[in-house]
Amino acid sequence: xxxxxxxIGLEIHIEPNTNSKMFCSCPQNHFGAKPNSQTCPICLxxxxxxxxxxxxxxxxTIKLGLALGSKISEVSRFYRKHYFYPDLPxxxxxxxxxxPFCVGGELMGFKINxxxxxxxxxxxxxxxxxxxxxxNRSGCALIEMVTExxxxxxxxxxxxxxxxxxxxxxxDISNVDMEKGTMRLEANISLSLDGKLPNYKVExxxxxxxxxxxxxxxxxxxRQTTALDSGQKLAQETxxxxxxxxxxxxxxxxxxxxxxRYFPEADLPPITSRKPYAVxxxxxxxxxxxxxxxxxxxxxxxxxxxLVSDLSRANYFEECVKLDPSLTKSxxxxxxxxxxxxxYPEPAGLVKKIKEITNIExxxxxxxxEAIREVVYxxxxxxxxxxxxxxxxxxxxxxxxxxxxxxxxxxxxINIKLTEKLHVATQH
Amino acid sequence: xxxxPLTIKETQEGLKSKKFSAxxxxxxxxxxxxxxxxxxxxxxxxxxxxxxxxAKSVNQLINNSENAFEQYPLLGVTTAHKDIFLTKGVxxxxxxxxxxxxxxxxxxxxxxxxxRAGGIMIGxxxxxxFAHGSSGENSDFGTTLNPWNKKYTSGGSSSGSGAAxxxxxxLITTGTDTCGSIRLPANYGYSVALKPTYGAVSxxxxxxxxSSLDTVGPLGRCVDxxxxxxxxxxxxxxxxxxxxxxENNSQKIKFKIGIPKEFFVGGLDKEIEKNIQEVIKxxxxxxxxFVEVSLPSTKYGISVYYIIQPAEVSSNLGxxxxxxxxxxxxxxxxxxxxxxxxxxxxxxxxxxxxYYEKAMKVRTIIKNEVDEVFTKVDALIAPxxxxxAFKIGEKASDPLAMxxxxxxxxxxxxxxxxxxxxxxxxxxxxxxxxxxxxGPRFSEHNLFELGRKYHQEIDxxxxxxx
Numbered sequence: 001x002x003x004x005x006x007x008i009g010l011e012i013h014i015e016p017n018t019n020s021k022m023f024c025s026c027p028q029n030h031f032g033a034k035p036n037s038q039t040c041p042i043c044l045x046x047x048x049x050x051x052x053x054x055x056x057x058x059x060x061t062i063k064l065g066l067a068l069g070s071k072i073s074e075v076s077r078f079y080r081k082h083y084f085y086p087d088l089p090x091x092x093x094x095x096x097x098x099x100p101f102c103v104g105g106e107l108m109g110f111k112i113n114x115x116x117x118x119x120x121x122x123x124x125x126x127x128x129x130x131x132x133x134x135x136n137r138s139g140c141a142l143i144e145m146v147t148e149x150x151x152x153x154x155x156x157x158x159x160x161x162x163x164x165x166x167x168x169x170x171x172d173i174s175n176v177d178m179e180k181g182t183m184r185l186e187a188n189i190s191l192s193l194d195g196k197l198p199n200y201k202v203e204x205x206x207x208x209x210x211x212x213x214x215x216x217x218x219x220x221x222x223r224q225t226t227a228l229d230s231g232q233k234l235a236q237e238t239x240x241x242x243x244x245x246x247x248x249x250x251x252x253x254x255x256x257x258x259x260x261r262y263f264p265e266a267d268l269p270p271i272t273s274r275k276p277y278a279v280x281x282x283x284x285x286x287x288x289x290x291x292x293x294x295x296x297x298x299x300x301x302x303x304x305x306x307l308v309s310d311l312s313r314a315n316y317f318e319e320c321v322k323l324d325p326s327l328t329k330s331x332x333x334x335x336x337x338x339x340x341x342x343x344y345p346e347p348a349g350l351v352k353k354i355k356e357i358t359n360i361e362x363x364x365x366x367x368x369x370e371a372i373r374e375v376v377y378x379x380x381x382x383x384x385x386x387x388x389x390x391x392x393x394x395x396x397x398x399x400x401x402x403x404x405x406x407x408x409x410x411x412x413x414i415n416i417k418l419t420e421k422l423h424v425a426t427q428h
Numbered sequence: 429x430x431x432x433p434l435t436i437k438e439t440q441e442g443l444k445s446k447k448f449s450a451x452x453x454x455x456x457x458x459x460x461x462x463x464x465x466x467x468x469x470x471x472x473x474x475x476x477x478x479x480x481x482x483a484k485s486v487n488q489l490i491n492n493s494e495n496a497f498e499q500y501p502l503l504g505v506t507t508a509h510k511d512i513f514l515t516k517g518v519x520x521x522x523x524x525x526x527x528x529x530x531x532x533x534x535x536x537x538x539x540x541x542x543x544r545a546g547g548i549m550i551g552x553x554x555x556x557x558f559a560h561g562s563s564g565e566n567s568d569f570g571t572t573l574n575p576w577n578k579k580y581t582s583g584g585s586s587s588g589s590g591a592a593x594x595x596x597x598x599l600i601t602t603g604t605d606t607c608g609s610i611r612l613p614a615n616y617g618y619s620v621a622l623k624p625t626y627g628a629v630s631x632x633x634x635x636x637x638x639s640s641l642d643t644v645g646p647l648g649r650c651v652d653x654x655x656x657x658x659x660x661x662x663x664x665x666x667x668x669x670x671x672x673x674x675e676n677n678s679q680k681i682k683f684k685i686g687i688p689k690e691f692f693v694g695g696l697d698k699e700i701e702k703n704i705q706e707v708i709k710x711x712x713x714x715x716x717x718f719v720e721v722s723l724p725s726t727k728y729g730i731s732v733y734y735i736i737q738p739a740e741v742s743s744n745l746g747x748x749x750x751x752x753x754x755x756x757x758x759x760x761x762x763x764x765x766x767x768x769x770x771x772x773x774x775x776x777x778x779x780x781x782x783y784y785e786k787a788m789k790v791r792t793i794i795k796n797e798v799d800e801v802f803t804k805v806d807a808l809i810a811p812x813x814x815x816x817a818f819k820i821g822e823k824a825s826d827p828l829a830m831x832x833x834x835x836x837x838x839x840x841x842x843x844x845x846x847x848x849x850x851x852x853x854x855x856x857x858x859x860x861x862x863x864x865x866x867g868p869r870f871s872e873h874n875l876f877e878l879g880r881k882y883h884q885e886i887d888x889x890x891x892x893x894x
Contacts, residue, residue: 041534045747047522048514048536048633052669080743082775091746261775263739263784266640268669 004191004228006221008157009149009201012164013142014174015120015182016060022119022141023051023094023268031180035125035134043139045089050267053078055278057141058101058271060173061117063279064143065102067167068112073099075272078117078265083258087122087133094119095144097262101273107167110160111148118142143174149188149197154217158210161185166286170311178209187217190234191224203238204248216241220248289314297321303332319347323415325399326407330354351411362410371404372414372421386422394418429456432596434890436505436653439599440497443490443504450483450490450504450548457506457550461597464894468573470591472511473519474551479506482548489546500546501656508598510586511552512559513539513644514633518549522635523567523585524557525759526748536633537665538602538644545660550598553588558745559609559637560763561585562813562833565824568761573820574616575893576859580817583616585609589647590617594860596892600657601647606637607733608812608837610645611849611864615812618851618860618891620879621647622654624662625869626844628674632667638740641733641841649890651879654848658872674870683878685711685865686721686805691836697815703861704811707852710885716878721801721808725794729838732794734831735774735787736842742771766827791842798843802868807878809865811836812849816859840866848875850882 018028024042027033041049062072076099080092100116122138124131145164151157165176165183176183185207190198204220207213219241227234236254241247284292286308293304293314307314313335320331334340334354344350355362363371375397376383386393394415401414429448433439442448458476465471486504489496497503509515512522514532521527535543543549556566564572564587572587574580575594582591586603590613593601603610605623614621622645629644636642646657664671687708692701708718745768750756760768774783801808813833823830840847847866855861867875882888 046533047520047527047530047635047747048532048631050632050668052667082743082746084746084749086751089747089752091749092743259777261743261772261777261780263743263775263780266670266740 002225004193004225005195006152007149007190007192007195007197008151008217009188010145010147010151010157010161011186011188012145012147012161013184014064014145014168014176016057016141016143016174017172017182018054018056018060018141020054020056021139022054022057022117023139026139028140030136030140033136035132035136038136039138043089044135045091045138051094051265053268053271054141057117057143058273059277059279060171061101061115061143062273062277063171063282064145064168064173065105065115066277066279066282067171067285068102068105068107068115070102070105070112070115072273072277073101073103074274075099075270076101077270078268079262080265081118082261085121086131087124087135087138089122089135089138093121094265094268108160108163110150110156113146113148115143115145118144149190154214154221157187157217158214161210161213163286166309170283170285172283181208184208185213187213189217189220189224191221191228198234200234200236202234202236202248204241205238205251206240212241212243215246216248219246223248297328297332299332303336306336307332313341316341316347320351322395323348323351324402324407324411325395326402327351327354330358348412355410362413363405363408365413367405368401368409368413368417371401371409372418374404375400376421383422394422397422429453432456432460433599434596434649434892436502436599436648436656439504443486444497450486451480453504453506454479454483454548454550457597460595461551464575464595465597468575468578468591468595469554469570470572470588470595470597471508471551472521472523472554472569472588475515475518475549478518479548479550482543486546486548496546502542502600502660503546505542505547506550506599507542507547507601508551508553508589508592509539509549509602510555510589510604512555512604512635513552513602514635515539515549515552518552520552520635521569522558523555523569524761524764525568526755526757527753528568528759529754532633534633536644537630537667538661539633541661542602542657547600553586553592553601555587555589556585556609556763557761558635558741558764559585559604559606560741560767562608562612562830563587563818563820563823564613565820566761566763568759571820574817574859576617576817577857579819580859581616581820583613583813583817586613586647590614590619593617593619593647593649594893596894599648600653603645603647604634604637605643605645605837605841606641606737607841608834610643610647611812611837611847612833614647614849615851615862615864616817616860618854618862619647619649619849620651620654620851621645621849622658622872622875623840623847623849624658624872625674625846626841627670627672628662628846628870628872629658630661630665630668630671632665636740636744638737639744640740641737643841650888651848651850651876651883655872655876672870676870676873680806680874680877682715682717683807683874684717684719684805685878686719686801686808688723688726688801688808688810689720690723690726691810695814695835696811699855700811700814700816700861703853704809704863707863707882708809710882711878714881714885716881718809719805721805723794723797723801723839725790725797726839728790729794729842730831730835732787732790732842733834733838734770735783736791738767738771739775739784740771741767742769742775763827794839795843798839798845799868806871806874807865807867809863810839812862812864813837816855816857816861836864840864845869846872846875848872848879850879851888852882852886
């Protein structure tokens with residue numbers, strides 16, 4: 001057991017899935033595009049060009065903030081952040097500083113400092129002794145989340161980033177793919193004896209997969225532990241991770257750190273955001289889905305996690321259950337243990353297959369009609385709410401009918417007959 | 429052609445009645461340029477071929493369409509642009525060596541709109557490099573001489589834009605005004621010019637100097653012409669997020685003009701002061717009321733301006749880092765280097781609060797004082813500069829003395845209000861005199877009305893030096 005307490009804060013970049021770049025109408029998606037085929041005077045930083053802020057990117061940033069309980073700044077604005085690099089054509093990055101779009105918030109108990117919006121830089125390609133610049137990524141929208149230094153282990157970091165990834169997908173704001181660079185991480189790591197922030201932090205860059213994330217952070221914790229144990233003082237610096245040596249190496253020390261000379265970007269007027277925010281309806285978030293799945297379907301935690309971690313599978317599962325609630329257990333087991341959802345793109349196909357496998361003979365039509373009659377008779381309140389337009393109660397009623405038939409009813413026929421019956425019942 | 433017409437009205441009447449053709453007009457301007465440009469250094473690029481091409485299509489339009497002049501408000505209007513306006517396919521230098529061979533891929537909104545309205549582009553005009561200066565002496569391509577007297581500067585930074593009009597080389601010119609750069613050359617050249625409201629005209633495609641202060645406007649020889657060009661270039665283009673559309677329908681009958689007492693104290697040239705008193709007398713005959721007003725914080729205007737402007741300059745010039753555009757940073761002139769250093773300093777950690785932040789606060793105070801005054805008056809009258817045109821070399825070695833040339837200009841830029849520069853006579857040394865009228869944001873229509881009132885009363889006639 002180490003005597004040091006690890007303190008980690010994260011800076012997470014998410015490339016939102018907007019149609020166009022942050023300040024011009026060039027396409028945002030640059031993956032695999034021919035170099036410099038998606039540029040214009042604005043994202044090339046040509047003299048005289050001016051930016052126009054992308055509303056879709058702003059709304060996606062606000063949507064993420066709302067999902068994480070951030071406070072949305074009523075008036076937000078962009079700033080110029082200056083530094084020289086060949087892939088930064090204006091010599092400044094348009095970013096945010098005071099009053100970013102989202103302030104505060106938390107996820108799984110981990111506090112978030114803020115979420116802001118900025119533009120990406122181009123890419124340098126070094127080949128045959130030449131350095132080439134591809135500006136396709138220049139000016140692409142980039143959401144940056146900065147957390148408080150609240151993580152004390154790699155496990156914390158993994159838990160947090162995986163959940164954030166899931167939320168971004170549920171919100172449909174990004175495909176957050178680390179390998180494609182649509183999600184990028186930087187970790188600020190320091191070790192402390194008393195849990196207070198020490199006077200240094202090491203910024204770890206170039207983390208482009210969860211596997212690296214784990215290895216790089218552990219390697220850095222190990223390096224800092226060894227250094228502190230041998231009485232060394234650690235310096236403020238930026239380090240990268242080398243896959244080959246499995247160690248981190250210094251990229252930049254404090255002595256050559258930047259003075260970014262931030263000041264408000266006059267070319268972009270301040271942006272006012274007031275309720276209701278133009279972000280569309282908020283979808284069910286992963287945690288809400290977990291709780292609902294547990295309550296409604298009584299599934300095990302492992303099963304729930306597998307389903308919730310893939311929104312399309314979770315939806316598939318629910319489609320199947322709707323068709324025959326009595327089969328819930330079989331559906332989830334066949335999906336997860338046998339991946340049978342891959343074989344049947346249509347939920348009805350899987351349900352039919354399950355019936356076949358389990359060799360169920362469907363109940364006779366007269367038994368079925370009898371069961372429906374009973375259910376309608378026994379549930380006057382439900383019928384009333386159906387009458388009042390709550391169509392979704394039909395799922396509950398189908399379940400009740402199946403129960404009477406010991407799960408042997410043909411879900412399709414129950415649905416048809418029940419609807420007919422309800423139709424008649426509601427006429428009186 | 430004997431005499432080149434001096435206004436849009438005369439030009440278009442001549443074209444309509446076939447007194448001359450658009451091609452003949454271009455012939456005349458080019459002849460004037462050929463005769464005087466080597467000596468006076470007004471044009472950096474002459475677009476002869478393009479001008480003839482456009483003139484031919486203007487002739488065609490006139491011949492083929494009955495209402496061509498209603499459809500194209502600038503039909504046949506020869507225009508030259510300050511070389512800070514990007515012109516697609518035509519070299520654009522910003523008066524700097526860094527961009528001496530830069531050929532833009534697109535044109536500025538103002539350039540496109542003038543062309544679409546029937547204008548004929550004849551060339552690109554000399555200016556202080558990156559618009560840094562008040563005399564034209566900071567151009568990396570040499571100083572523009574004042575056609576009224578070549579020992580004198582023609583004012584800057586739009587030096588060529590003023591001089592091209594007094595030298596009769598173009599009917600209209602464009603300029604940019606960050607702290608007087610449109611008004612000063614107009615004033616030193618006996619021209620009318622408008623520094624519009626910040627956000628009235630798109631800055632898209634105009635090489636930025638100080639983004640929160642830069643404005644784009646026309647120079648010409650009468651108020652009507654300025655209004656016509658302003659109406660063509662103003663309004664949203666979807667490319668400059670600060671531009672607003674503003675429609676005015678109110679017609680003012682009785683005007684009240686404020687005389688800011690701080691603008692008429694020590695340092696103001698006696699002849700200018702006397703001239704403006706005459707202007708006030710003329711207006712009073714026209715039933716315009718005058719009251720003394722106070723703008724106590726405007727005395728900090730130049731100090732505030734020389735913090736905010738270099739800060740923005742240091743940011744906007746960062747892109748000329750030697751990787752693109754041909755020349756590296758050694759090609760920057762002294763003044764550009766000075767502003768980059770000043771600006772980097774006032775923005776750097778530890779100094780931001782003491783300089784930039786504080787300057788922004790004073791800017792807000794100035795803006796509030798100006799807004800307050802405009803609840804009492806419709807316009808403000810002020811000198812354009814403390815003296816008439818000064819001699820070449822007189823202030824070139826003393827940057828602070830040069831900066832003070834803009835002392836009356838700063839208020840309009842810092843508070844984003846429009847200002848119309850109007851010629852009002854000549855000094856004893858036969859140098860042009862003038863004044864400026866400032867109004868609330870988006871009150872250009874009132875300034876035009878007031879400008880016309882004055883010119884009608886004095887029976888103003890446009891003049892050129894040769």
